[in-house]
Amino acid sequence: MSIDIQRLNQRLASAQPSATYRIMDRVADRRAQGAKIISLCAGEPDFDTPKHVREAAIHAIEHGHTRYTQVAGVRSFRESVAAKFRRENGLDVSWQDTLVCNGGKQVIYNALAATLNEGDQVIVPAPYWVSYPEMVQLCGGEARIVMCDAGTGFKLTPWALAAAITPQTRWLILNSPSNPTGAVYSETELRALAAVLLDHPHVLILADDIYEHLIFDDQAFYTLAQVEPRLAPRTLTMNGVSKAYAMTGWRIGFATGPRWLLEAMEKLQGQQTSGASSVSQQAALAALEGPKDFIRESRSAFQARRDLMVTLLNDTPGLECVSPAGAFYAFVSCAGLIGRTSPAGRVLHTDEDVAHALLDEADVAVVHGSAFGLGPYIRIAYALDDASLHQACEAIRAFCTALR
Incomplete structure (x- = not known):
């Protein structure tokens, strides 16, 4: 045998x-x-990584910020994250409405792992970041790919979204600016997508805003829960410091969303990796609160x-x-x-x-x-x-x- x-x-x-x-x-x-x-x-x-951020990390090490942290993140950093969402995205959130993870990828994975069951579908506009469909599959869901070619500027249209939603749809993942295309959704385009989503209250939305600060030609950035606050109770807005502050190796991502979802993600993270690096959180705090040059x-x-x-x-x-x-x-x-x-x-x-x-x-x-x-x-x-x-x-x- x-x-x-x-x-x-x-x-x-x-x-x-x-x-x-x-x-x-x-x-x-x-x-x-x-x-x-x-x-x-x-x-x-x-x-x-900006000098003042590196110096904050050194200061954290020298002053003993080298221990385990709360799974959801250090409160001072979570307060800074909430302030960022209020200041830059117009989201009315407090520090209790935030979660800190070991990179932006963990935010997304935890959200999917905490909510997907067999047979659940996740709408993924293509072109997509390579990890989206694989994470959906690993978490037991089915990625429902919606093609968005050059004719639509590589962006999801409200008609394509409406056609893709089924009773099994659990999530829509929306990435703006986009990896791999660099496409950016305007306020008008997001409002059109929001109008469709309002008709389907069973669909959660994951807004991957990690490239938020890399928008060109003086365009403004908008995120879905900002342009349509009625979607906020079922939207997870994800961001981090990796792209905006050249901190990819520091592994800090964060999110805001409904507390029931954040609590489930925190529970999962507590049995998985626990809290993010204490030193990296202090450095990320300096990034969010420091100069923006x-x-x-x-x-x-x-x-x-x-x-x-x-x-x-x-x-x-x-x-x-x-x-x-x-x-x-x-x-x-x-x-x-x-x-x-x-x-x-x-x-x-x-x-x-x-x-x-x-x-x-x-x-x-x-x-x-x-x-x-x-x-x-x-x-x-x-x-x-x-x-x-x-x-x-x-x-x-x-x-x-x-x-x-």
Whole structure:
């Protein structure tokens, strides 16, 4: 009698690893072999964490803020989070209406794990962040993908939303600005979606606002519970410090929403990771309460990089790039490359072929758009200095020009 000791949880066994991290692993392997790769796949700012935030972390260490914290977060930080939601998003919340997690990803996972049962559906507009459908599946739900192509600006329309809702719909996940497209929902567009949601009181809403401060061309940012307060009792508004303050490695995410949901998420987190890092919470508090020069400066830098990338990519044979309104990603159509053959003899049948060929033959790493639910596209993260971006685009152009 044989025993299958390597048997895995069925949900985990059927889940897919992150496509972004798979590409990053390939980059690490190539670099270990001596290749000089320009990586345009990592979703994190290339700037250092602001000095006053780093100093706050050092102060916290030197003054003994190195112990366990409450699962839901240190009260002083939760008060700062609530003040942020009131000040920047017009949400009437107190510190008791907040939860601090180990990164924004844990906020989303905890919300889904705390609420999904077998047969529950989660509406996920595509293109989507690669982790949304996998987290839904791991938590026992079914991701109901709604395609949102270039014709709608990669955004969910009220008609598509209404058609996707069923009696089994438990959540809608809405990400603005979007990873991977940089699409941003206007106040008018959110109001139109809210009108649909008001007719379906069984649907919860998860607003992933992690790129909130990276919006270009002087556009204003709006979140769903802000434009339609009647949805607040069933909306989880998620944010964090990773993108706005270049604090990806500090692992701090936070949310506000109905207390019954936050209490369930806290209960789950208490048996999972417990509270977030005490030092990181003190640093994040300094970020939220300190000067905002860094946000303005980094946003300006990213906007200039966006303009550079859009120009260079649209000058490349076979590529088309719509100017993104936010975040630091360009979602680039590579339809003009499909079916062609690379200088090394690789036939480009798919956008994934394009991504691997660029890495192997041009020493530039990008992520294929089909990993985000829509091909043939490639996602390019322009969170690098201008010289590196110029070099990467020159290499991409040389590759595309040499195709036959």
